[in-house]
Amino acid sequence: MFVNAADSEPTPPGRMTIAGVGGAGCRIVARMIESGPGGPNCVAIDTDARCLEASGAPGRLQIGKRVAKGMGTGGDIALGRLAASNDVELIEAMLVEVDLMFVVAGLGGGIGTGAVPIILETARNAGVMTLCLVTMPFAFEESPREETARGGLARIQSQADAVIALSNDALGDWLGENVPIEKAFERAEEVICEAVTAVWTLLARPGVINLDFADLRRIVQNTGGVCAYGIGHGRGKKRADEAVAAALNFPLLKNGRSLEESSSVLVSIAGGGTTTLTEIRTIMDGVKQAARNDARIVMGTALKDQSDTRLSVMILTGVQRPTTIVHQELESELDAETPPVALPDDTSEATQADLPLVEPGRGRFQDVEPTIFRGEDLDIPTYVRRKIAIEK
Amino acid sequence: MAPSPIVAVEIGTSKVVALVGEMREDGYLMITGVGEHPSSGLRKAQVVNLENAANGLREALHGAEESGRVAIREVHLVVSGGHLQSMINRGSAPVHDPDGEITEDDVERVMDVARAINLPEERDTLHTICQHFCIDDHERVIKPDGMEGARLSVDMLVVHGLRSCIRNTVKVVTSLGVEVADVAFGGLCSALAVLTSEQRSSGVLVIDLGAGATDFFAYGEGVVMSAGCLGVGGDHVTNDIALAFNIPGRQAEQIKCDAGDAVGDAYNGDKKVSLPPEVGFPGRTVHLKSLHAVMNARVSEIFEMVLDHFVSRDMLHHLAAGIVLIGGGAHMNGVTTLAQQVFGLPCTIGRPRDVSGLAVVTEGPEYASAIGMVQYGFRTADVPGNGFTEWLRGLFGERD
Numbered sequence: 001m002f003v004n005a006a007d008s009e010p011t012p013p014g015r016m017t018i019a020g021v022g023g024a025g026c027r028i029v030a031r032m033i034e035s036g037p038g039g040p041n042c043v044a045i046d047t048d049a050r051c052l053e054a055s056g057a058p059g060r061l062q063i064g065k066r067v068a069k070g071m072g073t074g075g076d077i078a079l080g081r082l083a084a085s086n087d088v089e090l091i092e093a094m095l096v097e098v099d100l101m102f103v104v105a106g107l108g109g110g111i112g113t114g115a116v117p118i119i120l121e122t123a124r125n126a127g128v129m130t131l132c133l134v135t136m137p138f139a140f141e142e143s144p145r146e147e148t149a150r151g152g153l154a155r156i157q158s159q160a161d162a163v164i165a166l167s168n169d170a171l172g173d174w175l176g177e178n179v180p181i182e183k184a185f186e187r188a189e190e191v192i193c194e195a196v197t198a199v200w201t202l203l204a205r206p207g208v209i210n211l212d213f214a215d216l217r218r219i220v221q222n223t224g225g226v227c228a229y230g231i232g233h234g235r236g237k238k239r240a241d242e243a244v245a246a247a248l249n250f251p252l253l254k255n256g257r258s259l260e261e262s263s264s265v266l267v268s269i270a271g272g273g274t275t276t277l278t279e280i281r282t283i284m285d286g287v288k289q290a291a292r293n294d295a296r297i298v299m300g301t302a303l304k305d306q307s308d309t310r311l312s313v314m315i316l317t318g319v320q321r322p323t324t325i326v327h328q329e330l331e332s333e334l335d336a337e338t339p340p341v342a343l344p345d346d347t348s349e350a351t352q353a354d355l356p357l358v359e360p361g362r363g364r365f366q367d368v369e370p371t372i373f374r375g376e377d378l379d380i381p382t383y384v385r386r387k388i389a390i391e392k
Numbered sequence: 393m394a395p396s397p398i399v400a401v402e403i404g405t406s407k408v409v410a411l412v413g414e415m416r417e418d419g420y421l422m423i424t425g426v427g428e429h430p431s432s433g434l435r436k437a438q439v440v441n442l443e444n445a446a447n448g449l450r451e452a453l454h455g456a457e458e459s460g461r462v463a464i465r466e467v468h469l470v471v472s473g474g475h476l477q478s479m480i481n482r483g484s485a486p487v488h489d490p491d492g493e494i495t496e497d498d499v500e501r502v503m504d505v506a507r508a509i510n511l512p513e514e515r516d517t518l519h520t521i522c523q524h525f526c527i528d529d530h531e532r533v534i535k536p537d538g539m540e541g542a543r544l545s546v547d548m549l550v551v552h553g554l555r556s557c558i559r560n561t562v563k564v565v566t567s568l569g570v571e572v573a574d575v576a577f578g579g580l581c582s583a584l585a586v587l588t589s590e591q592r593s594s595g596v597l598v599i600d601l602g603a604g605a606t607d608f609f610a611y612g613e614g615v616v617m618s619a620g621c622l623g624v625g626g627d628h629v630t631n632d633i634a635l636a637f638n639i640p641g642r643q644a645e646q647i648k649c650d651a652g653d654a655v656g657d658a659y660n661g662d663k664k665v666s667l668p669p670e671v672g673f674p675g676r677t678v679h680l681k682s683l684h685a686v687m688n689a690r691v692s693e694i695f696e697m698v699l700d701h702f703v704s705r706d707m708l709h710h711l712a713a714g715i716v717l718i719g720g721g722a723h724m725n726g727v728t729t730l731a732q733q734v735f736g737l738p739c740t741i742g743r744p745r746d747v748s749g750l751a752v753v754t755e756g757p758e759y760a761s762a763i764g765m766v767q768y769g770f771r772t773a774d775v776p777g778n779g780f781t782e783w784l785r786g787l788f789g790e791r792d
Contacts, residue, residue: 363631364641368435371474371623373697378624381632382689390636390682 073110080114211300405604425460474623601721
């Protein structure tokens with residue numbers, strides 16, 4: 001059964017900034033800017049002055065001038081972290097007048113793994129909502145990179161409001177064996193760029209059926225791992241069938257198989273204002289067929305430029321097992337709209353008899369230095385990290 | 393004349409305990425006063441709010457003063473926390489006597505060499521514990537005095553931790569105008585309180601499942617083999633429950649204690665446990681099977697981390713007497729079964745031994761570390777014929 005997101009009062013899109021952090025992030029921002037004006041507000045953040053320049057972003061923030069001296073971190077996570085910690089005020093200044101920061105980065109390097117968690121933390125402390133889209137490195141990249149990427153992901157998941165983690169490898173499988181390495185990286189960045197644009201369009205250019213950040217957050221929250229994502233486009237008379245088929249066959253959606261494993265799915269339908277009811281029905285039927293019977297499907301529409309005659313379908317799920325960790329019951333839609341309750345700080349604990357409801361995440365350890373062991377944040381519940389199914 | 397009473401203080405994550413202990417003429421320990429108060433201001437066994445922690449300590453000290461009828465000016469302090477680790481350092485020195493006879497001086501000298509290790513800037517040594525001596529190529533020597541050889545070596549187990557964390561815990565005490573006479577690792581204290589000499593010689597691992605952290609301390613091959621601490625504990629079990637079922641921390645703690653099980657029963661089927669509604673809480677029923685699954689995941693993980701410490705150092709096979717569990721977490725149903733499953737070794741609940749006084753204190757596994765601290769504090773007391781204190785001094789290379 002699917003729930004119409006418009007039943008609940010939508011949050012206005014607010015001021016959103018896309019921040020490309022680190023080498024990969026800056027390159028992705030560069031692509032988005034290339035595709036022309038009318039796009040999102042972008043900034044680039046890095047220690048490497050050249051990367052920043054090449055991004056062409058209107059807003060550029062060079063961090064860690066003193067410690068990195070305008071160069072890259074060379075994969076040094078501690079340096080990345082230091083660079084960000086040293087320039088917290090600069091990051092804060094950039095966040096004035098921003099309601100939602102969409103951070104895009106590739107994990108495994110110094111900036112992605114070291115600086116991104118600090119940037120997210122700074123944003124959170126400034127009251128800015130954060131969405132983070134990160135890529136997990138290819139397996140062929142050195143294995144320390146994989147391990148540190150996992151550790152970075154854990155830290156990021158504990159800081160950001162919502163995290164979409166995509167696997168370069170899943171994409172690589174689809175590209176085939178004979179693709180040259182540069183092409184592989186390029187194609188990966190194209191896909192990420194498309195994903196970022198699609199998510200941005202959904203949040204910033206809502207159509208009649210509005211999906212807001214809270215909906216997005218609920219879908220990707222607490223996955224404890226990598227997301228499944230698919231996108232497809234269609235043209236002409238059968239564009240709805242084409243688009244949904246392409247999206248379902250997308251490699252990062254495991255050719256539709258990921259839908260069999262997920263209990264919640266987000267579908268975004270973007271068109272130039274000419275999308276018909278029949279087309280929406282076609283698309284939703286396609287999704288429902290591929291998904292589980294008891295899956296919760298949330299749908300929203302987005303408006304592209306009127307000149308764009310293509311119809312695009314984006315599908316996003318958390319990668320979860322059956323009878324999973326979804327915290328809200330379907331009846332408690334109202335609960336879902338209440339903002340997260342802040343954890344009391346220690347001084348009030350002595351006088352409060354009850355701890356308030358804790359938002360899934362790190363609960364009691366929200367404001368405490370995480371205990372990291374072998375790249376895992378031990379404060380995140382073990383059953384989440386080991387993907388153990390719990391019946392509620 | 394009997395030595396003056398010793399006050400041991402443990403500022404834990406869930407409770408603060410102050411114990412007043414006296415040494416009787418026959419060398420046995422008696423707990424004469426106890427003060428206890430719920431703790432706040434600590435997370436994972438480390439101080440995050442000094443004022444709150446001090447408030448809890450103040451109450452505990454008052455309680456101990458009243459029940460023990462003493463005025464407390466100075467305490468012995470137990471410390472814990474994931475920053476505490478152990479390492480083995482070997483020191484060696486040539487034997488002075490040209491004929492090769494090993495004297496007390498040689499032994500003192502080589503122990504000093506072994507104690508002088510290079511720790512990173514921010515860390516301090518908490519304990520240096522003698523393991524085996526080695527004379528030339530002859531390893532596993534217990535008492536080298538009077539033996540012959542050209543070169544003497546000793547292995548020292550060094551327990552060390554972050555200076556700032558240790559100092560912050562000390563500060564909680566000194567902020568109340570009370571002095572800290574001595575500081576000791578919780579795991580060591582627990583081991584002192586609960587183990588028999590048979591267990592120590594066969595090889596045994598003590599695991600203290602506290603709310604904020606899990607201490608461990610192991611004997612093997614007749615000496616203290618290894619020690620350490622993990623920054624995860626009972627609070628993590630509670631937190632997992634709270635997050636899994638979307639209930640407040642207090643309710644999570646309640647069902648953990650009332651209906652929890654580290655292993656779970658296959659026959660539970662569809663059984664549920666219900667939490668009645670209260671102010672600010674609508675009430676909830678939870679599947680027993682799910683509750684146990686969440687707890688099992690977390691406690692298994694904790695045990696597996698400890699297991700890994702010993703397997704990676706190739707020490708597991710020395711633990712013939714198995715595992716002894718203490719701390720608040722030892723009250724969990726099924727916890728010994730789970731430990732047996734994870735370690736493949738027998739497991740029992742530890743209780744303080746050779747100590748008399750208030751039964752609830754002297755028999756509860758959660759007071760073991762505080763009681764051990766009292767025993768540790770008395771090690772320098774002059775009680776003739778007390779084998780225990782003599783042995784204890786020898787452990788730390790504090791010779792008579």
